[in-house]
Amino acid sequence: MSDFSAGEALVRFEGTERRYGDVIAVGGITCEIAKGSFVALVGSSGSGKSTLLKMVNTLVEPTAGRVLFAGDDVTTVPQAKLRRRVGYVFQGIGLFPHFTVGENIAIGPRLAGEALAESRIEELLTLVELEPDMASRMPDELSGGQRQRVGVARALANDPELLIMDEPFGALDPITRDALGNKVRELHEALGLTTIMVTHDMAEALLLADRVLVMDSGALVADEAPRALLKGEGGDIAQGLVAVPREQAERLSAMEDAPAKDGRA
Numbered sequence: 001m002s003d004f005s006a007g008e009a010l011v012r013f014e015g016t017e018r019r020y021g022d023v024i025a026v027g028g029i030t031c032e033i034a035k036g037s038f039v040a041l042v043g044s045s046g047s048g049k050s051t052l053l054k055m056v057n058t059l060v061e062p063t064a065g066r067v068l069f070a071g072d073d074v075t076t077v078p079q080a081k082l083r084r085r086v087g088y089v090f091q092g093i094g095l096f097p098h099f100t101v102g103e104n105i106a107i108g109p110r111l112a113g114e115a116l117a118e119s120r121i122e123e124l125l126t127l128v129e130l131e132p133d134m135a136s137r138m139p140d141e142l143s144g145g146q147r148q149r150v151g152v153a154r155a156l157a158n159d160p161e162l163l164i165m166d167e168p169f170g171a172l173d174p175i176t177r178d179a180l181g182n183k184v185r186e187l188h189e190a191l192g193l194t195t196i197m198v199t200h201d202m203a204e205a206l207l208l209a210d211r212v213l214v215m216d217s218g219a220l221v222a223d224e225a226p227r228a229l230l231k232g233e234g235g236d237i238a239q240g241l242v243a244v245p246r247e248q249a250e251r252l253s254a255m256e257d258a259p260a261k262d263g264r265a
């Protein structure tokens with residue numbers, strides 16, 4: 001595995017484990033997420049990605065080991081403080097349907113007893129490239145891509161240090177998905193964030209992240225930079241995931257070179 005130990009850790013998993021009865025969703029994982037890094041968490045369905053992510057913001061508590069955020073065990077950090085410092089983009093879209101876009105964006109601060117200024121809501125909408133006047137619309141008046149932009153704006157409302165995203169673009173068409181992925185990477189840089197993104201899509205992980213963690217049956221089986229994965233590092237499971245987009249690219253490239261099947265160019 002590559003050495004990502006350089007740099008100050010913002011998150012540290014220490015023998016972090018989560019069981020559900022006999023099921024080991026996450027088995028004793030130890031690793032550090034450096035401040036400023038963009039980490040993708042990939043693996044097949046049921047490998048434990050969401051569970052690991054949710055232990056960072058205490059939606060799930062470890063059954064053994066712990067998770068440190070900025071040096072503190074997350075289960076001992078006051079909830080309101082943790083919510084402020086960790087922005088969460090839900091799996092799917094997860095907007096409250098009966099709240100306006102603006103109210104959805106302001107929900108985090110509101111739960112902490114703070115009102116978010118109109119100007120801040122507009123600023124957040126602009127940040128994710130939506131029109132400020134969208135604040136008064138209802139979520140069902142937006143496209144899927146626009147809704148997910150609102151989801152990102154909501155996660156950024158408290159000016160967090162860490163952005164955690166659970167398969168944020170899964171429900172989107174490939175073009176919207178690509179644009180939003182690039183936007184999140186741009187915001188990651190511009191706002192000096194540390195980002196952990198769960199994704200099923202290895203191509204997305206390779207293109208957006210600095211580091212790719214691969215999970216299988218609750219274990220961390222690879223921890224590599226995208227370039228190392230593309231060079232064949234990381235072991236069989238990681239390489240099985242890399243093979244999918246690679247073979248697709250090769251097939252597309254072969255189609256370009258082959259004569260058209262119906263004789264047309």
Ligand SMILES: Nc1ncnc2c1ncn2[C@@H]1O[C@H](COP(=O)(O)OP(=O)(O)OP(=O)(O)O)[C@@H](O)[C@H]1O
Pocket residue numbers: 020023024025026043044045046047048049050051052
């Ligand atoms: N609340 C729960 N109760 C019981 N078992 C659970 C619970 N949450 C997760 N699990 C189990 O833990 C394992 C890991 O689930 P998890 O959702 O973390 O996987 P994942 O890699 O995120 O999957 P997906 O990619 O499909 O979202 C699975 O076997 C799942 O059935």
